[in-house]
Amino acid sequence: MATIFRDWSYRYQWLYDAISGLAALSVGGEARFRQLAMQGLTIESDTKVLDLCCGSGQATQILVKYSQNVTGLDASPRSLKRARQNVPQAEYVEAFAEKMPFADNQFDVVHTSVALHEMQSGQLRQIIKEVYRVLKPGGIFTLVDFHNPTNPLFVPGLSLFLLLFETETAWQLLKTDLTALLTETGFRECDRTLTAGGSLQLIKARK
Numbered sequence: 271m272a273t274i275f276r277d278w279s280y281r282y283q284w285l286y287d288a289i290s291g292l293a294a295l296s297v298g299g300e301a302r303f304r305q306l307a308m309q310g311l312t313i314e315s316d317t318k319v320l321d322l323c324c325g326s327g328q329a330t331q332i333l334v335k336y337s338q339n340v341t342g343l344d345a346s347p348r349s350l351k352r353a354r355q356n357v358p359q360a361e362y363v364e365a366f367a368e369k370m371p372f373a374d375n376q377f378d379v380v381h382t383s384v385a386l387h388e389m390q391s392g393q394l395r396q397i398i399k400e401v402y403r404v405l406k407p408g409g410i411f412t413l414v415d416f417h418n419p420t421n422p423l424f425v426p427g428l429s430l431f432l433l434l435f436e437t438e439t440a441w442q443l444l445k446t447d448l449t450a451l452l453t454e455t456g457f458r459e460c461d462r463t464l465t466a467g468g469s470l471q472l473i474k475a476r477k
Contacts, residue, residue, distance in 0.1 A: 304328055304329050304331075304332050304383065305332055306383075306414045306465070306470070306472050307329075307381055307382075307383055307412045307413055307414040307472055307474075308332065308333070308381065308412065309472070310474070311379065311410065311412060311474075313333070313336040313337050313379065314336070314337065315336070315337060315338050315339075316337070316338065316339060317336070317337045317339060317378045317379060318337075318339045318341075318376065318377045318378045318379070318406075319333050319336075319337050319339060319340045319341070319377065319378065319379045319380075319381060320340075320341050320342075320343060320372075320376075320377045320379070320380045320381065320404065321333055321340060321341065321342045321343070321360070321381050321382070322343055322367055322380055322381065322382040322385065322397075322401065323343070323344055323345075323367055323382050323383075323385030323386075323388075324342030324343060324344050324349070324350075324353055324360075324362070325344060325346075325349045325352075325353065325385075326349050326352035326353050326356055327342060327352065327353035327354075327356040327357040327360070328356075328383075329381060329383045330342045330353060330356075330357045330360050331356060331357045333360070333381065334357055334359040334360050338359075340359070340360040340361070341360065341361045341362070341363060341377075342357070342360050342361070342362045342363070343362070343363045343364075343365055343367065343370065344362075344364065345364065345365065345366045345367070346364075347364060350362050350364055367382075367385075367389075367393075367397045367400065368389075368393050368396040368397045368400060369396075369400070370400050370403075370404055372404045373404075374403055374404065375403075375404070375405070375406045375407065375409075376404050376405075376406070377404050377405055377406065377409060378405075378406055378409050378410070379409060379410050379411075379412065380401045380404065380405055380409070380410075380411045380412070381412050381413070382412075382413045382415075383413070383414050383415075384414060384415050384416070385415070386413065386415050386443065386448070387415050387416050387436065387439060387440040387443040388437075388439055388440075389439060390439055390442075391442065391446075394443075394446070394451070395451065395455075398451055398452060398455050399455055402455050402456055402457065402477055405477040406477070407477055408476060408477060409476070409477045410474055410475070410476055410477075411452070411457065411473075411474070411475045411476075411477070412472075412473070412474045412475075413448075413472075413473050414470060414471065414472050414473075415443065415448070415470070415471060416428065416432075416440060416443055416444060416469065416470065416471070417444065417464060417468055417469060417470055417471035418444040418445070418468070418469075419467050419468045419469040420464060420467065420468030421467030421468055421469075423467060424466060424467030424468065424469045427469075428469045448462075448471065448473055449462050449473060449475075452473070452475045453475075456477070457475035457476065457477060458475070458476050458477075459474075459475065459476040460473065460474075460475040461473065461474045461475070
């Protein structure tokens with residue numbers, strides 16, 4: 271059943287948007303959700319930003335309001351086609367997050383929103399290493415993704431969402447200490463904040 275709903279949500283933009291909007295209600299709506307990982311960041315017009323696993327450009331659309339140097343990367347041609355239509359101000363690259371075609375020390379900020387839960391354990395580690403590589407010294411990796419709820423009231427809702435729209439990798443992420451992986455890779459100042467009853471984690475880490 272999860273595979274069917276996942277396929278529909280990726281095939282039909284209106285369904286994906288409806289699901290995203292519904293899920294975002296726990297943090298105050300879609301607009302607030304897309305800005306969660308950007309809170310506290312200083313992004314200027316010349317800040318080089320990578321929107322990692324950008325999808326159809328929901329977060330990219332916000333990033334381009336702050337910076338004129340935004341690049342979106344995604345492995346899906348369908349998603350990138352939508353992103354180019356939705357947010358033509360950004361540049362886009364079709365590639366896998368675990369093997370990015372960028373030089374070392376290229377970006378000031380790498381942002382990703384609810385994408386890491388799609389990755390197998392080995393992929394996740396490689397992606398974090400790649401993010402570290404492409405960030406400039408002192409650069410920031412900022413992300414938001416699922417977390418095992420600390421408030422029991424949020425357990426049924428998150429569980430139903432994962433059952434319908436996600437795969438086993440999302441459940442695996444709930445057991446993964448992302449801050450430990452980031453520190454192990456070399457990141458410092460790893461700051462994690464929980465929201466939506468602990469079902470979402472916001473992490474900022476500095477290279």
